[in-house]
Amino acid sequence: MADPERTGRRRTELPVGTQVAVAVLVLVPIVALLWVGSYAKAGPRLWGFPFFYWYQFAWVFLASACTWLGYQLIARARGQLERDREIDRRRDLSAPVTDPERRGEER
Amino acid sequence: MKGVDGIELAVLIILFAFVTVVGFAAARWRRAESLASLDEWGLGGRGFGTFVTWFLLGGDLYTAYTFIAVPAAMFATGAVSGFFAVPYTIIVYPIIFVFMPRLWSVSHRHGYVTPADFVEGRYGSRGLGLAVAVTGILATMPYIALQLVGIQAVLEVTGVGGSNNVIARDLPLFIAFAVLAAYTYSSGLRAPALIAFIKDTLIYLVIVVAVVYIAVKIGFGTMFDAAQKKMASTNPTTGKPTGVFIPPPSQYLAYASLALGSALALFMYPHSVTAVLASRGRNVIRRNAAILPAYSLVLGLLALLGFAAIAAGTKPIGLDGKPNPQLVVPQFFEDRFPSWFAGIAFAAIAIGALVPAAIMSIAAANLFTRNIFRAYFERQASPAREAAVSKVVSLIVKLGALIFVLSLDRQNAINFQLLGGIWILQTFPALVFGLYTRWFHRWALLAGWAAGMIYGTVLAYQQSSPATKHFGRPLDEVPFLHQLGYIALTAFALNVIVAAVLTYVLRTARVPDGPDRTTPDDYHADADDPRVQPIPELTER
Numbered sequence: 001m002a003d004p005e006r007t008g009r010r011r012t013e014l015p016v017g018t019q020v021a022v023a024v025l026v027l028v029p030i031v032a033l034l035w036v037g038s039y040a041k042a043g044p045r046l047w048g049f050p051f052f053y054w055y056q057f058a059w060v061f062l063a064s065a066c067t068w069l070g071y072q073l074i075a076r077a078r079g080q081l082e083r084d085r086e087i088d089r090r091r092d093l094s095a096p097v098t099d100p101e102r103r104g105e106e107r
Numbered sequence: 108m109k110g111v112d113g114i115e116l117a118v119l120i121i122l123f124a125f126v127t128v129v130g131f132a133a134a135r136w137r138r139a140e141s142l143a144s145l146d147e148w149g150l151g152g153r154g155f156g157t158f159v160t161w162f163l164l165g166g167d168l169y170t171a172y173t174f175i176a177v178p179a180a181m182f183a184t185g186a187v188s189g190f191f192a193v194p195y196t197i198i199v200y201p202i203i204f205v206f207m208p209r210l211w212s213v214s215h216r217h218g219y220v221t222p223a224d225f226v227e228g229r230y231g232s233r234g235l236g237l238a239v240a241v242t243g244i245l246a247t248m249p250y251i252a253l254q255l256v257g258i259q260a261v262l263e264v265t266g267v268g269g270s271n272n273v274i275a276r277d278l279p280l281f282i283a284f285a286v287l288a289a290y291t292y293s294s295g296l297r298a299p300a301l302i303a304f305i306k307d308t309l310i311y312l313v314i315v316v317a318v319v320y321i322a323v324k325i326g327f328g329t330m331f332d333a334a335q336k337k338m339a340s341t342n343p344t345t346g347k348p349t350g351v352f353i354p355p356p357s358q359y360l361a362y363a364s365l366a367l368g369s370a371l372a373l374f375m376y377p378h379s380v381t382a383v384l385a386s387r388g389r390n391v392i393r394r395n396a397a398i399l400p401a402y403s404l405v406l407g408l409l410a411l412l413g414f415a416a417i418a419a420g421t422k423p424i425g426l427d428g429k430p431n432p433q434l435v436v437p438q439f440f441e442d443r444f445p446s447w448f449a450g451i452a453f454a455a456i457a458i459g460a461l462v463p464a465a466i467m468s469i470a471a472a473n474l475f476t477r478n479i480f481r482a483y484f485e486r487q488a489s490p491a492r493e494a495a496v497s498k499v500v501s502l503i504v505k506l507g508a509l510i511f512v513l514s515l516d517r518q519n520a521i522n523f524q525l526l527g528g529i530w531i532l533q534t535f536p537a538l539v540f541g542l543y544t545r546w547f548h549r550w551a552l553l554a555g556w557a558a559g560m561i562y563g564t565v566l567a568y569q570q571s572s573p574a575t576k577h578f579g580r581p582l583d584e585v586p587f588l589h590q591l592g593y594i595a596l597t598a599f600a601l602n603v604i605v606a607a608v609l610t611y612v613l614r615t616a617r618v619p620d621g622p623d624r625t626t627p628d629d630y631h632a633d634a635d636d637p638r639v640q641p642i643p644e645l646t647e648r
Contacts, residue, residue, distance in 0.1 A: 026201040033194040034367055036359040048327030052186070052353045053411075056193050060404045063197045067204050068397035075390065 018077040025070040029063035115441075116265055118450025119457065122309070123283070126302050126458050130290030133297040144490035146220070147295065153215070153385055157394045159300060160386045163466075164395060165402045166303030167382045168196075168373065170250075171257030171460030174310070174409055179432040181413025182423075185338045185350030187358050189410055191365040196403040199370040204396035207374065208389040209542045212632040213625055215384075221470070222380045222538050223478040229541045231621025232549040233482045238556050239534045240478035243377040246527035247471045248504065250376070252511035254460040254467075256433070258283055259512070261453040263425060264437035277513060283457070288505050291465045292498050296385055299465040306462050309455035314405050316448070317440075321415045324443075330411070333418035360590040361582050368593040372532040377470035378463065389633050412436055419443060464505070472500035525581040526567050529595040533559035536606050542630065548610040549621050555606030563598030570594075 014022075032038070039055045046054045146153055155163060173192065180189035210225065219225045223243065227236030259280060267279050290298045321330060338350040354362045373379055386392055416423075416439045423434035440452040476497040481488045488496070537552045570580050585592035 026205055029201055030198045030367075033198055034363040036354060036362050037356065040354050040356075040359065040362075042353055045328070048329075048331060050331055050353065053190075053331070056190070056197075057404070057407055059194070059197055060400045060407065063201065064397055064400040067200055067393075067400075070201075070204060071390070071393040071397055074393065 014074065014077045014081070018073050022070045022073055025066045025073075029059060029066055032062075033059055112266065112441075112446050112449075114446035115450040115453065116267065118447050119261075119265065119454050122305075122451070122454035123286075123457065126305055126461070127286050127290065129301055129305065130286075130294060130298040133290070133301040134294040136297050136301055144494050146218075146490070147494070153387070155300065155386050155391070157391050157398075160382070160391050160395050161398055162303040162307055163300045163385065164379075164382045164399060166299065166306050166459070166462040167378055167466045168399075168463075169310075169402050169406060169459070170463040171254050171456050173406060174456050174459055175257045175260050175433055175436060176253075177406065177410045178413035178416070178436045179423075179434075181334075181410050182416050182421075182435045183350065183413075183432040185334070185352055187351045187354055187362050187365070189413060190407075191362050191369070192410060193403060193407045194362075194366040195369040195373075196406055197400055198366060199373050200396040200399055202370055203374050203383075204393055206539050206542050207383055207392050207396075209630045210380070210538075211383060211386070211389055211392055213542070213629045216629040216632045217625065220384070221377060221474045221477050222375070222534070223474055226534075226537045226541060227478065227482065228624040229545070230537070230549040230552070231623060232553075233478075235537055235549050235553050235556075236478045236482060238553060239537055240474040242530050242534050242556075242560070243375075243474045244471045244504075246531040247377060247467050248507050249511060249527055250378075251464050251467045251471075251505065251508035254464040255280060255284070255508060255512040257460040258457050260433050261437050261457050264434055264441050265453060280512075281509075283461070284505065284509055287461050287465060288468075288502050291468060291501055291505075295498075296381070296466065296469055299462045299469075300385075302458065302465075303462050306455065306458045309451060310405060310459060313440075313452045313455045314408050316444075317412060317415075317452075318408055320443070321411070325415060325418050330414050330418040334414040337417050357590060360585065360588060360592045364585075364593040364596045365581070368532060368596040368599070369528060371535055371599070372528045372595060375531045375534050375538060376467075377474050378467040381466060381470040381473065409436070412439060415439065464508075468501045468504045468508075469497070471504045472497040475500045475504075526564065528581070529563040529567055529598055530560060532595045532599050533563065533602050535599060536603055545620075545623055546610065547606055548613040548618065550618070551606045551609035551613055554609050555602040555604075558605045559598040559602030562601050563594055566594050566598070 033056070040052055042050045042052065044051055049057070177189050177192045210222075213219065213229075214225060217224075217228055219228065221240065221243070223236040223240040226239045227233055262279050321327065335352045338348060338352040340349050341347070342349045351358060374383070383392060386395075413435060416435045419439060419442070421435055421439045421442060423431055423438045425431040425434060437449075437453060437456065440449045444452070476488075476493050480496055481493065485492070533556050536547065536555055540547055566583050567581065570583060581593055581595070582591040583594050583597070584590065585597055
């Protein structure tokens with residue numbers, strides 16, 4: 001996927017580490033709930049709820065937590081990307097001379 | 108039969124009147140210079156933040172039908188036909204977390220209003236856009252009709268509409284409907300967005316009271332034991348167990364495929380896309396994916412009301428004297444709570460039906476305006492003209508739904524909704540795969556869509572149940588797996604296979620592809636990003 005306007009790193013893509021972490025956070029609730037065999041049983045009961053029922057209620061909260069964490073990871077990585085892009089933009093404005101010391105300050 | 112309870116009916120009418128005032132006043136909310144464009148009338152100005160979006164999506168996705176039909180299914184046949192809605196509404200959010208921000212970005216960059224707009228722009232194919240639009244309208248109509256079934260259920264338990272005179276019987280429904288149509292026409296998406304606050308507050312209030320009541324007066328253990336006993340008992344007509352309390356291994360696939368198929372289908376519905384596109388930015392969507400499961404909790408608790416009704420010995424008998432499980436939740440509140448509170452519960456269900464019905468009719472109207480009217484009849488339609496057409500079509504769509512309710516057997520309406528899920532899922536490849544890759548060929552996607560539609564419809568038609576000869580259940584034996592599974596998912600698999608094989612053939616034969624009007628950058632554009640402004644050269648007019 002070569003982008004003619006921007007050689008080098010695509011500024012819109014998230015870091016691979018973040019992508020993998022978010023993918024795992026997204027997949028965990030889906031796999032857990034589609035694997036019906038892992039929870040289709042009566043016991044142990046909790047407050048009168050058979051396991052089958054309370055386990056799925058528990059995943060309402062767990063899935064919500066996973067998605068929220070994924071959102072935080074993306075927001076953080078995007079923030080970093082924005083800062084990088086801003087630095088790029090300023091460097092472009094002051095081109096052709098780049099001042100490594102000033103860039104160091106901005107980071 | 109019993110008479111009408113005055114207090115109950117009064118509470119219902121007062122709350123309904125209040126909502127009507129709010130609906131008309133909504134036109135002034137977040138006031139725009141003019142409502143004469145689809146961005147304003149149909150998407151509420153595209154500026155809703157996390158909080159409003161949460162209420163709007165919650166009000167949009169968790170419909171009266173959910174509040175009526177899921178507990179009814181739990182009451183009648185147990186977990187596999189009812190409780191799958193809980194995993195379904197949990198896994199839908201990680202799924203939209205991944206792809207919805209991309210659809211939001213590309214739609215904002217190009218001014219897309221409907222999912223079919225995107226498909227048309229991405230594949231340079233009006234035909235494919237038309238297929239997506241027609242599927243959306245087709246699947247939405249019976250869904251709106253089902254909202255009316257929800258209102259009808261409430262009215263029936265209240266004792267209203269018991270007359271044998273056709274006009275008198277359905278008059279309350281007509282009035283509710285005319286009011287809904289009027290404020291949707293004048294306020295657009297702002298009306299359901301504002302009413303959603305009232306709806307959700309009432310629903311949360313009702314469910315908290317109901318859960319406390321069950322815990323104190325019935326006890327959760329007793330409730331589950333009663334349900335287990337009923338599900339294990341033999342059904343005299345079929346000679347098989349009445350229902351499923353905890354799915355046996357032979358039903359795992361049915362349970363999982365109903366959850367997954369419904370989850371994949373939910374955000375293909377035009378009304379879900381409309382509510383998402385009305386939000387302010389990508390992060391609003393992501394945050395909502397994390398906080399919307401709060402409604403799934405409510406849905407799960409409401410589902411358990413079906414079991415509570417079993418334990419409480421609720422007898423849902425319609426005004427015609429026949430048992431009707433759809434009435435079980437209203438009947439439970441009628442029997443067990445004081446009149447004024449039953450009135451609040453009924454209002455919550457009825458108002459809960461109005462919000463999605465309004466959004467659905469707006470979404471279906473937008474599809475017609477953008478992807479049929481503008482694409483085929485008036486290429487140069489101005490934004491004001493588009494809004495004018497949409498407003499009129501929103502009335503026609505509602506009228507269609509009303510005819511649906513009045514002319515079809517209620518059992519049929521429920522089955523048509525299952526069919527709606529089968530249909531709408533067939534737009535998934537063109538829409539969601541299209542957000543990531545242009546590899547699929549437009550004609551291959553069209554062929555895959557057609558294959559999925561025909562296969563799914565025929566298979567669903569062939570299903571018989573003790574109650575009906577056709578469209579009896581959404582499940583059938585999955586080829587090669589020899590277990591029951593959701594027909595929508597089987598048809599979807601066929602759809603993808605056909606699309607992939609034909610794409611390979613068409614690419615090998617070098618059949619020309621349509622122009623792609625989007626660029627890779629479009630899929631990441633965000634709010635307060637200057638790129639989000641529609642660019643005239645890119646927005647096809």
